[in-house]
Amino acid sequence: MTRSTVGVVALTLLLAACGAGDPKLNQTGPEPDLPGIRQTLVPPMRIAKPIGWGDGTPSVPAGFTITAMATDFQIPRQMLVLPNGDILVAEGRGGGAPALRPKDVIAGFIKKQGNTQVDSGNRITLLRDADNDGRPEVRSIFIDNLNAPYGMAYVDGFLYVANQDALLRFSYQPGQTRITAPGEQVTALPSRINHHWTKSLAASADGMTLYVGIGSNSNIGERGLALEEERAVVWAIDRATGARRTVATGIRNPTALAIEPQTSALWAVVNERDEIGPQLVPDYLTSVREGAFYGWPYSYWGDNVDPRVRPQNPELVARAVVPDYALGSHVAALGLTFVTDGGFGGGWSQGAFIGEHGSWNRQDLSGYKVVWVPFANGRPSGAPVDFVAGFLTDDGEARGRPVGVVFDPVRRILLVADDLSNTVWRIAPQRATASQPAVEPDAAPVR
Amino acid sequence: MDVASTTVRLILRPLHGIILAFPISLFSAALATDIAYLRTAEIQWTNFSAWLIVGALVFGGLALAWALVALFLGRGQPGEKARLAHLGAVALMWLLGLVNAFKHSQDAWSSVGAFGLTLSILCAVLALAAGVIAYSRPAPGEAR
Numbered sequence: 001m002t003r004s005t006v007g008v009v010a011l012t013l014l015l016a017a018c019g020a021g022d023p024k025l026n027q028t029g030p031e032p033d034l035p036g037i038r039q040t041l042v043p044p045m046r047i048a049k050p051i052g053w054g055d056g057t058p059s060v061p062a063g064f065t066i067t068a069m070a071t072d073f074q075i076p077r078q079m080l081v082l083p084n085g086d087i088l089v090a091e092g093r094g095g096g097a098p099a100l101r102p103k104d105v106i107a108g109f110i111k112k113q114g115n116t117q118v119d120s121g122n123r124i125t126l127l128r129d130a131d132n133d134g135r136p137e138v139r140s141i142f143i144d145n146l147n148a149p150y151g152m153a154y155v156d157g158f159l160y161v162a163n164q165d166a167l168l169r170f171s172y173q174p175g176q177t178r179i180t181a182p183g184e185q186v187t188a189l190p191s192r193i194n195h196h197w198t199k200s201l202a203a204s205a206d207g208m209t210l211y212v213g214i215g216s217n218s219n220i221g222e223r224g225l226a227l228e229e230e231r232a233v234v235w236a237i238d239r240a241t242g243a244r245r246t247v248a249t250g251i252r253n254p255t256a257l258a259i260e261p262q263t264s265a266l267w268a269v270v271n272e273r274d275e276i277g278p279q280l281v282p283d284y285l286t287s288v289r290e291g292a293f294y295g296w297p298y299s300y301w302g303d304n305v306d307p308r309v310r311p312q313n314p315e316l317v318a319r320a321v322v323p324d325y326a327l328g329s330h331v332a333a334l335g336l337t338f339v340t341d342g343g344f345g346g347g348w349s350q351g352a353f354i355g356e357h358g359s360w361n362r363q364d365l366s367g368y369k370v371v372w373v374p375f376a377n378g379r380p381s382g383a384p385v386d387f388v389a390g391f392l393t394d395d396g397e398a399r400g401r402p403v404g405v406v407f408d409p410v411r412r413i414l415l416v417a418d419d420l421s422n423t424v425w426r427i428a429p430q431r432a433t434a435s436q437p438a439v440e441p442d443a444a445p446v447r
Numbered sequence: 448m449d450v451a452s453t454t455v456r457l458i459l460r461p462l463h464g465i466i467l468a469f470p471i472s473l474f475s476a477a478l479a480t481d482i483a484y485l486r487t488a489e490i491q492w493t494n495f496s497a498w499l500i501v502g503a504l505v506f507g508g509l510a511l512a513w514a515l516v517a518l519f520l521g522r523g524q525p526g527e528k529a530r531l532a533h534l535g536a537v538a539l540m541w542l543l544g545l546v547n548a549f550k551h552s553q554d555a556w557s558s559v560g561a562f563g564l565t566l567s568i569l570c571a572v573l574a575l576a577a578g579v580i581a582y583s584r585p586a587p588g589e590a591r
Contacts, residue, residue, distance in 0.1 A: 039557055041549035101497045103552035222554040224490040275554060308555040310488040 019044020019363035021278040021329065028282075028384050032326035034301060038277035045107070046363050047114035048398035050420050056399060058416075059390035060427050064344075066388065067134050069415065069426040074121025076417040076424060077198070078256070078335070078404035080152040082159075084174050085410060086128050087136075089417065089424060091121030094148025094164035094197030100223060111360055114398065116420050122146050124161065126177055127424070132411045134426050140177040143170065151201025151257070153210060155239060162199035162212055165191035167237065186210070187242045190230045193217050196271075198334075202257035203239075205264035210237045211247065211288070213254030213268060220273050220308050221297040232296045234268065234288050248288045250320065252296040256336035256404070258352070260287070263378035269333035269354055270323065272300060276308075278362030282326035283333045285354065285373060285380065295320040325380045330359035331367030335405035335417070338375075344412060344429055351375040353387060353414055355402040368392045370402050370416055388416055388427060463513055464582070469506030470540065471578050473499045474570040477547075481559050481567045493558045496567070497551040500544060503570070507541045510577070514538075526584060533580040540573035 019040070025033040053068075060066045073091050080088045099105045123146055128138035143149075143161070151162035159170045161183060168183030189199050189212060196215025203210055216232040217223055232252050237244040253271040260267050266288040272281035273296070281300040293316055295302065297309045302322040305312065327333050335355025343349045351374040356367035370388035374381050391400050400418040407414050416425040477499035484492035514534040521530055547566035551558045559567075 039553060041546065041553075043552075100494050101552070102501045102548070103497070219554050222490060222558070308553070308557045310556045 019046070019278055021362055021364050021366070023364075025279055027279060027328045028326050030325055030380070032282045032301070033279075034282075034304065035277060035279050037280060037307070039275065043107075043275045043361060044278060044363050045110055045360055046365060046396075047110060047360055048358065048365055048368065048392060048396055050114065050116070051393070051397045051399060053399045053421050053423070056390070058388045058400065058425060060388055063430055064427055065430055066425055066427045069129070069134055069424045070125075070127055070136055070139060071421070071423045073125065073417075073419075073422040073424065074118055074123070075116060075419050076125075076403065076422060077150055077419060078152060078200070079406040079415055079417055079424070080154060081406055081408045081410075081415075082154055082172075082174075085130065085408070086126055086177075087406075087408075087415065087424075088142060088152055088159075089125045089127065090146075090149040090152055090161070090404075091123055091125060092146065092148045092150075093120040094150075095194050096197075097193045097195045097217075097223075114360060114401075116422060118422055120148065122148060124149055124152070128177070129411075132413075134428070138177060142177065143179045143183075146183075148197055150198045151212065153201050153203040155203045155207040155210075160186065160201060160203070160210055162189065162201040164194055164197040164199060165189055167199070167201070167210065167212060186239075187237055187244055189235075190214055193223065193227055195223065196231075196253045198253075198255055200255055200257045200268070202259055202266065204266070205259050208239055210239055211235065211257050211266055212237060212244075213251075213257050215253035215255070215271075216296060218297075219275065220306055222308075225297075228297070234266075247290060248292050248294060250294040250296040250298075250316070251288070252294070254288075255334045256355075257288070258336045258338050260352075260375070260378050261338050261340045262350070262375070265378065267336065267338075267352070269327070269336045270294070271332055271334075272329075273297070273306065274330065274361040276306070277329075278364065279329045282329050283331050283356075284323035285325040285327055285333070285336070285352065286323035289321060292321045293319055294323065301326075325373065327354065327356065327371070327384065328366050330361045332357035332359060333367075334403045335370070337405045337407045337414075339407045339409070341409035343407065343409075344414075347374065348372065351380075353405045353407060354384075355405040355416060357401050357403055357419075358391070358398065365392060365396055368398065368401060370405055370414075387414075388425070391418075463510075466506055466509050466513060467574075467578050467581060470503045470510060470537075470544075470570075471574045473503035473506070474540070474544065474567070474574045477503065478564075478567040478571045481564050484559050485564060488556070490555065493551065493555075496559065496563075497548070500548045500551055500567075500570075503574070504541065504544050504548060507537065507544060507574070511537050511541050514577075529580055529584060533577055536573050536577035536580060540570050540577060543573070544570045 124142045126142035127136040148164035167186040200213035217227045234248045254268040299317040358368035368391040371384040372387040401420040404417040414427040480495040
C-alpha cells in the first residue's frame with residue numbers, strides 16, 4: 001500500500017468516524033439526548049444507492065400484508081382519500097434553487113444520486129378501488145399541469161391543492177375522475193427560491209380553516225435572512241375569505257400537517273437542520289401551538305443556540321418552545337397520518353403513522369421506514385415502533401424511500417407513497433383466523 | 448542571445464507572472480471579503496469568498512505544477528534554493544487554500560469564523576511570498 005493510499009484510507013475512516021451516530025443515545029420521544037455540536041470540514045454525506053424492489057416488498061409486522069397498489073408514478077408524494085373512497089396521489093418535484101456557492105453545485109450533484117431519475121409529474125392521479133381488493137379498477141390523471149403539487153385537502157365540495165407557489169381550489173363532484181377546469185387561486189404562497197418547496201396542507205376539524213406548512217429557504221439562513229420572510233412558518237387561511245395569518249414561526253420545514261382526532265389539534269412533522277453532527281438535530285412531531293416560535297434558525301430543541309447564525313437573537317431564543325416528540329436526527333419525516341375510528345385495533349387504535357424518507361447527512365443511515373407513534377388522550381404515549389421497514393438492504397442500498405402516508409378508516413388500510421420506486425404501497429390487516437392472534441405493535445417486523 | 452533564453456524572456460516568464468497573479472489577487476480578495484462578512488454578517492460576502500478561493504485554487508494548481516516543473520528542469524542550475532522556497536510557498540498556499548475552501552462550504556458564520564479568517568490570511572501571505580521569491584531575482588539569461 002502506498003503512502004497516499006494509506007492517507008486516503010485514514011482520511012476516509014476519520015470522516016466516517018465523525019459521521020456516524022452513537023447508538024447509545026436515545027434520540028426519540030419527548031426528551032431526546034442531544035450531543036454537542038460537531039462540525040466537520042466535509043459534512044458526512046452518505047447516499048443510499050437506489051436499486052429498486054425487484055420482486056420484493058417492504059416488510060410489515062406479523063398479521064399485516066403489504067402489496068403494491070399501483071406503480072409507475074412520476075414522483076408520488078402526498079395522498080388524500082376522498083369521501084367516496086377514491087385515492088388521490090400528488091406527483092412532482094419542485095424547487096430548483098440556483099446554486100450560490102461551489103458547495104451547492106457539488107452537494108446538489110451528490111444528493112441527486114439518491115433520488116429517482118423520473119421527471120416531475122406535476123399532476124394528481126386518481127385511483128379507485130371500490131371492491132377494496134388492492135387492485136384499482138380505475139386509474140386516471142385527475143388534475144394535470146400543476147406546479148409541484150404536494151398538500152391536498154377536501155372540504156365541502158372543494159378540493160384544495162397546495163402547489164409550490166399557490167393554494168388552489170377546485171370544485172369537485174363525487175365520482176369525478178378528471179377535473180379539467182383550472183383551479184381558482186385561494187392565496188399565493190411564498191415561492192421565491194423555494195429551497196424547501198413542499199407546501200403541506202390540512203383542513204381544521206370544522207373545515208373553516210386551511211393550514212399550510214411553508215419550509216425555510218435554506219439550511220440555517222445561509223442564503224441570507226432577508227429570503228426567510230414568511231418561511232419556516234405555518235399559515236392559517238380562512239377558507240371563506242382567503243385571509244391568512246401566521247400561526248407558528250421558526251418551524252424549519254413542516255413537511256406534513258394533520259389533525260389529531262381526539263383533540264382536533266393541529267400536528268406537524270418537521271425536518272430540522274443539518275451539518276452540526278450525525279445526531280443533531282432530531283426531526284420532530286409536534287402539536288402546532290398558536291403563536292409559538294420553534295427556534296429556527298437561531299436555536300434548536302428549545303434554547304440550544306446554533307452558533308452559525310449571526311446576528312444572534314437572544315430574545316427570540318428565550319421564548320423558543322420545545323417540540324413535543326423527537327423522531328431521530330436526519331430521518332427526514334415527510335408523511336403524517338393519524339388513525340381514526342379505532343385504527344387497526346388493539347395497540348394500533350390511537351396514534352400516528354409517520355413516513356421517514358431517510359438521511360443523507362450521516363454515515364449510519366437513519367429513517368427509510370414508516371414508524372408508528374402511539375397516542376393516548378391526544379398525546380404521544382410511547383416509543384416509536386417500526387411499522388413498514390425493509391426500504392434499505394443490509395448493504396445500505398435503497399429499494400425505496402417512503403414519503404406520504406394516509407390511513408383510510410373505511411377500508412382499514414394504510415397507504416404509503418414511495419418516491420424512489422414510484423409506487424403506492426397498501427398495508428392491510430390479514431383476515432383474522434383462529435391461529436392468528438390479535439395484532440400488537442410490539443410484534444417484530446418480518447421480512 | 449540563444450533561442451531558449453528568448454523564449455523564456457518573451458513568453459514563459461510573463462506567462463508565469465500572469466498565472467501567479469491570480470492566486471495573489473484572488474486569495475487577497477477573499478481575505479477582504481472574509482473581513483467584510485465578519486464585520487457585516489451579510490451572506491453575499493462569504494459567497495464571494497467561496498468562489499474567489501475556488502478560482503485561486505484553480506490557478507494556484509497551475510502555479511504549483513509550474514513550480515514543480517521549474518524545479519525539476521532547473522536541477523543543478525543557479526537559483527535552485529529560491530525555486531525550492533517558491534515551490535514550498537505555493538504548495539503550502541494551495542493546501543491551506545483547499546482546507547479553506549472546505550471551511551467556506553460550511554453554512555453562514557461557520558463558513559468564515561476565526562479559523563476561516565486565519566486560513567485566508569495565511570493563503571494571501573503565502574501567495575504574496577511566492578510572488579516575491581519568484582521575481583526577486585533576474586530571469587535566466589537577463590543581464591545581472
